[in-house]
Amino acid sequence: MADKPCILMDDCKGGYLLTRHLLETGRRNIIGIFKADDSQGAQRHKGYVQALQESGIPYDPENVIWFHTEDRKTKPSLMLSMLLDSKKSVDAAVCYNDQIALAVISMLEEKGISVPEDIAVTGYDNSLIGQSSPIGITTIAHPQEKLGEMAAELILEKIRKVPEEESSVKRLISPELIVRESTAGKNLSTETKK
Template identity: 50%
Template sequence: MQKSDNQTKYYKLMEYLKGEILLGRIRPGEQIPSENMLAEKLSLSRHTVRKAISMLVNEGYLYTEHGRGTYCMDRSKKRNDSRNIGVITTYISEYIFPKVIQGIDSVLSGNGYSIMLKNTNNNTEKEALCLEDVLQKNIEGLIIEPTKSALFSNNLQYYEALDKHQIPYIFIHGYYQKLESKSHVLLDDAKGMYSAVEYLTGLGHKKIVGIFKADDIQGLERHKGYARAISEAGLPYNPDQVIWFHTEDREVKPYNVIRQMIENKSGVDAIACYNDEIAFRVYELLNSLGVKVPEDISITGFDDSYFSANCPVRITSVSHPKEKLGEAAAELLLEMLKDNDYLDNPVQKIIVPELIIKESCIKR
């Protein structure tokens, strides 16, 4: 339906005011300017202003006290009785995510909560939509996996709004710059990758390629662990042996570079992969090129997932607690819900993963 110009005007004003309320810029109980003032200030007709305001009254964002004015509704009570928790992850059905979500659900539903599930597909604009949406819903708290946590977030205003509305949230897997001090449950990604690369150097490997994700903080941390293990083994850090990929080129970049290295006979001893999915696909590529794992090249993964278990050569990997991580996040969030000062008492849990030695590495 084509909207007439007038419809657009009141609708835009309505959306603008709703946004200001959701972002906490108009506070609960705060009086908004009178219809006359708004009309004058924004060069709109009183009719347009009245229509926008009456829609927001209907939707429960504003209330009018007769003869006094229009005020921002305090939606916190409704929210705090909702027994709903928002859960936003990058993916739902893939890789380790079903198990993480299962862990979250088992604790929350066991405590009488329902989960409202959303995924960002690791897309920043979609994350904005998800956050906007949970701010409109009645949720008591939020468990969120950041989207491209290594990039500077454009969505900080939504996180600030969660704080203003006193909706506790907890990050899993990573966090954004400027939000390091917020509650989170993470793996010690640097230590995890360190243990894998230290194992490879201990097996006598010299030329160890590392594949890392550039747009999330796990990738940066895992790279740190790689660099430290290389350095402690007295090996030179060679930037040409480090492959950085992004969400967008994740299905192409790592394999093109590895293929070229093999074709150029670069003498690669081992490949330490960002995660098991990458390691599995690297295995398939090497296999197709006639390179044997582990006889010719050792490989390691990360997350100890079904990709590691189901590879014809089971892939040595770094543990990820999956359900347990989800459970821990849910339990910590439940504690935050009980703590009126949760903003001053962030809960932070770092899980140290372990190397799980399987069949994909041998001594040189």
Template identity: 30%
Template sequence: MTTIKDVAQKAGVSVATVSRVVNNGPKVSKKTIAHVKQVMTELGYTPNANARALVTQKSSTVGVVIPELTDPFFASLAGGVEQVARAYKRQLLLSTGQISADAELKAIQLLIERQCDVIVVHSKFLDDDTLINLSQQIKGLVIIDRFIPAIAQRCVWLDNQEGGKTAARHFVTLGHQSFACISSNYQIEDPSLRLNGFRQGLESANFNLIAELTSFSEPTLRGGELATQKLLASNHQFSALFVYNDAMAIGAISTLEDNGFRVPQDISVIGFDDVLLSRYSRPKLTTMHYPIEQMAQQAAELAIALATNSHETINSQGIKHVPRLVKRESTASYTTI
């Protein structure tokens, strides 16, 4: 492997001069820069990004922390950050939080060790104080899908509670009077906000969500199946089902139909997130659109602005999004036979 010393020797300059050329340092003539770069090309020398970061205290990377790689939702998040990284000629560094506070912190620390000065973090398990302290260490740290008032200007977030309210209003508008909800059993903020919003939306229309018609499970296809089985076993009737995410909703629809219920003729179903799969399920899923790719792009832009002191582009209140109802085929007007 060609080293910086090899380049210096062939170019007839010092290692320090080659280092200045690599890092765009001062006090090097245009003629010397051109000569050193030509030698670098001839020898096939590629500067080490980590070594360069140690010298300049800056990185040519954008880091992103997501819980896992397999979920399409988080793949969209990472994809949105990557688009911005590419536009700024930066490389994407991806680290996973693995759905625990310890793993989230280690994922962030790994990026810090790589001299990453721009980091977008999806964190649900670290406490507010830890994230606030990290934001004081990392100029370009931005939190996505969470709002922390003390660092509001670093947050790009979704109003999950309003999403639940919107789903409830849609069911009421369709004439439904008996409701059920499937939620995630993960001990994070999103499920409780969506569920509380749904309850509030029903209460504002003088309806209630009874405890027996709220079921919890893992936020997966299988989780939706198991949660629906619990609802059916309760022997309580319902014609409208609000589900924490699209994967659970599709699992719920499959289970309902396996048990003789037609969707939406007998039971209407609303999911959440609007992932790609929701457009191809049968019936196509009515859901709450979560603009995660757009939010990820905004978070990456904000992180770069913070890291580079471009404060004119920063909103002191952060960036708030409201989910939008996408009407497809899994909801219909309530009718009695």
């Protein structure tokens, strides 16, 4: 598969943008929740680490929750709940996707923890779940239509036998941060972009 042409989202930059945004809203104790069994999780984690390091916040592996596909419905929220019960200082969470973010928000609400006042939460993918949740989830847009257009252009180039070095198709899509209510900073207004 490595020698096959493909179009990818810059997930490292996406993780970076989310973490940077939280830092800019005054958050310092940011938990990362990432999927361990795909490259997207590893890349989003890499961006999270990079943003922390640039801000002078040491990386703490105890602030990262890793989960696998088969335990995605229970482990992220359960592990974060256990961290909070241990009195760990947490003021934000960068979640692997909007589905995990929504589960985390539900768990926090059950514990009487207010989002975003007590803990800010981000997702990823700008899914319908994130857009329509009671608290709008700050996320990274995953431009599926644009990905489809680029893939079609790439296929047409392959049919025309355009050499790889002459390809005009971009292979890495830059992510777009969409700020919603789930990350409003203390004394900062929330910018809502849809």
